[in-house]
Amino acid sequence: MLMLPDDFQPATQPLTESEQSPAWWLIFANNQLLVRPSATALELPWASVWPFAKWATRRRLYLGKLRGQPCYAAEAATAEPPPGWMFEGLRGLWTRLDDGLLGVASQALQLIEWDRSHQFCGQCGTPTERRAEERARRCPACEFMAYPRLSPVVMVRIVHEGRILLARAPRFASGMYSVLAGFVETGETLEQAIHREIAEEVGLQVQNLRYFASQSWPFPHSLMIAFTADYASGEIQVDGREILEAHWFTPDEMPGLPSPMSMAWRLIQDYLEHH
Numbered sequence: 001m002l003m004l005p006d007d008f009q010p011a012t013q014p015l016t017e018s019e020q021s022p023a024w025w026l027i028f029a030n031n032q033l034l035v036r037p038s039a040t041a042l043e044l045p046w047a048s049v050w051p052f053a054k055w056a057t058r059r060r061l062y063l064g065k066l067r068g069q070p071c072y073a074a075e076a077a078t079a080e081p082p083p084g085w086m087f088e089g090l091r092g093l094w095t096r097l098d099d100g101l102l103g104v105a106s107q108a109l110q111l112i113e114w115d116r117s118h119q120f121c122g123q124c125g126t127p128t129e130r131r132a133e134e135r136a137r138r139c140p141a142c143e144f145m146a147y148p149r150l151s152p153v154v155m156v157r158i159v160h161e162g163r164i165l166l167a168r169a170p171r172f173a174s175g176m177y178s179v180l181a182g183f184v185e186t187g188e189t190l191e192q193a194i195h196r197e198i199a200e201e202v203g204l205q206v207q208n209l210r211y212f213a214s215q216s217w218p219f220p221h222s223l224m225i226a227f228t229a230d231y232a233s234g235e236i237q238v239d240g241r242e243i244l245e246a247h248w249f250t251p252d253e254m255p256g257l258p259s260p261m262s263m264a265w266r267l268i269q270d271y272l273e274h275h
């Protein structure tokens with residue numbers, strides 16, 4: 001699952017100036033990560049200083065330490081990779097890149113995007129400055145603070161008489177279905193967001209909401225918060241906008257499912273293991 005590994009210690013700056021041991025460099029261009037195929041796996045740049053002397057960056061951020069080794073995120077000024085290297089999206093790196101590095105890359109991608117999109121104060125327009133002691137950008141004119149963005153998304157698996165509700169959104173690949181999900185709106189609790197989304201998208205009511213698990217999802221900065229629920233009442237009536245089709249499925253008639261990297265897949269796998 002996509003997450004920061006337990007052996008990663010986040011920090012906004014190296015503890016000591018002498019911390020010059022080799023570091024992982026998570027270098028992005030157009031939200032894609034720089035990797036190099038080797039005989040056994042994919043490699044990331046590994047060097048104690050910026051590894052591509054002739055190559056400019058738009059920004060660099062210290063991330064912390066993975067298994068005792070420093071990690072840096074950077075945004076390249078060009079999307080043309082050095083010879084032998086290539087840029088790839090994080091979705092395509094699942095199971096190909098080391099799990100721990102992929103988890104750190106997920107955070108790196110979100111921090112690069114946040115740093116890039118908060119260069120100016122949202123309140124007065126003055127250029128912001130990066131804070132050394134915390135993950136924040138501060139406006140020197142009006143003291144407005146900008147922190148990394150996180151957008152909570154609720155996701156819910158609804159089961160009725162042994163069958164699971166799966167739905168198709170317009171953006172899905174042909175034949176693919178998933179559990180319902182939606183952004184939490186300002187002022188809502190997670191539970192309210194779930195009941196609202198289900199009512200809006202498929203016209204159902206549910207009961208017995210239970211927390212399942214959560215997962216970071218860096219496309220671009222979501223926190224997926226998954227629940228399970230039982231059907232309570234109503235007839236399926238899709239909204240035709242966010243949801244095109246929704247049906248009850250049994251374990252032996254499952255449609256195309258989302259990526260094993262996703263929270264939705266875990267929710268569905270858990271259903272299949274218990275039915």
Ligand SMILES: [Zn+2]
Pocket residue numbers: 121122123124125126139140141142143144
């Ligand atoms: Zn300001």
